[in-house]
Amino acid sequence: MRVAENLNAALAALLAREPNLYLLGEDVVDPYGGAFKITRGLSTGFPDRVLSTPISENAVTGLAAGLALSGDLAIVEIMFGDFAALAFDQLLNFASKSVSMYGSRLPMRMVVRCPVGGGRGYGPTHSQSPQKHFVGIPNLALYELSPFHDNLAVFEEMFARAEPCVFFEDKVLYTRRMGAVEPPFSVEVSGGVARVSLGGPPDCVVIAPGGVAHRALAAMRSLLVEEEIAGTLLVPSRLYPFDLPDVFDADVRAARRVFVVEESTAGGTWGAEVAHVVHRRHWGRLALPVTLIHSLGGVIPTAAHLERAALVNESTIHSAIRETIRG
């Protein structure tokens, strides 16, 4: 099953199960079914709760907050995650704050879905990975689409938090297959973290969210073949608040080298937050500080050759890990 199909099926299952769930966004109704076709069929099945909206990210996110305030559930599709900037006030100052600023905990069940990332030539304002701009906001949890995490379970977890969540979906994942890992690697999912490993003790641990997991895995494969560097990949479903999985302890004791990969451009990255968590818990066990691997600083260009040069990919991940380990 393709990732897009899994996500679409999860949304359909939720709409069928939760009579108070709304899905709002630009161009989400049939026959268009959303810019990336993730909502295809949903408005046909649930015409009064799957609503196409005007181009008004601020108001649509506010509508979702109003529904959540009334005890409903709401999912917002932001057509391109870059446009979540237009919804930032509602997320930062209203939806997340409302959970705690009125003195007692107020449940706010809403998820803002954001297709993100480059690699498709959409240019500087349609290609960003804006996750880092949302890190550190109290009562705003961040999740990322992953081929290893069933989306129905992820959405159930997000709604169970009863606080606003932003769900980042790397666009290049939509057409990939769910859960596929080629031998000698194998994958196990536990506690919201997928662990892709070779079985034995690793030489390095790579932490990467869903959108770059396949690129990190491709680099790990070439590192194994060409350099005999064995890596373990950890793919967390939840980016923030970030928790290290229990299994990380054994991996970091063996490897002593940790890398964080993400597509974000340089500066104030999610990886810096992850590194801080790893350093606080494992500083004495590390051979060297956590290495951050991400795209170059600057805007994301449109032309294919320029975009390729800017974004993190299999070969930049490979080189960064090889140079760090081999020197």
Place this chain on the structure above:
Amino acid sequence: MTRPVTAEPAVFPAEADGPDDADLSLMLMIRAFELKLLDLFGRGLLNGTTHTCLGQEYIPVAMEALLDPGDHVFSNHRGHGHYLARFRDPAGLLAEIMGREGAVCAGVGGSQHIRRDRFLSTGVQGESLPVAAGVALHLKRAEPGRLACVYIGDGTFGEGAVYEAFNIASLWALPLLVVVENNGIAQSTPTSRHLAGSIAGRAAAFGIDHHLVESSDVTEIRRTLDPLVSRVRSRSTPLVVEFVTRRLGPHSKGDDTRPAPAVQALREQDWYARCAAACSGRFPRLDAEARAHIDAVAAEVTARGPSRWEGTRWEGP
């Protein structure tokens, strides 16, 4: 005042001698509360900031009689009158503003961020309109006949969120009642310097009915608005009610740059002066009672211990 959703149109008697005792007492209580806040600030007894609604007290008093407890009310930074007209709870509000025991929101929200039952205020201009539209969307499906009422000011019309919400409320026929308290000034900037065209014109652009209220006579206001508000419920359609009103006090505390004669001219148009003249027999007594009530509340709340907040568990690092 509680009114069932399906009530017949209410009968509001003419206000020949000013508002009735209950309305007048409520307006005077809000006035006394706001004056007390400025007094407490002046004496260094309050933390942070506050925005008083001096001159605008009659608006929520008039509106509350048209609302049902099942309606949602969204307030703003200048929201004490909205809260007091709905709950008549000066002690809970003052405790919130002072961070004392019994605070409505444990002292976390303070003057501008209050939630109680279906009342909620926020401190960012325009932010509440889309949220209120979302609540109206919920009500239309789950509780038809109820509405979301949101108070905004003339200055709020500078925010794009207002128009995004107007557009959706009109397109989707949402029971959204927008009460504009146009006091002619946004912090220090007069309306003529921050608002092109008119509020009526902006409502018309979205096909939303607009009604202008220039009176401060609560009975007359209710009589005029009652059928219009009923239509918001029965037809599920948005409405903008614009009050031409006056802000007698500073924006927050001691930051009024208007010339004294201009403020004095506003005082002469104030409901307080008008009611004092119209109800000369009972006005001094009711005013003294309101002030004494607020004095006692302030003394009692000031003596309370600090508010306690357990916080919300956040599993951040």
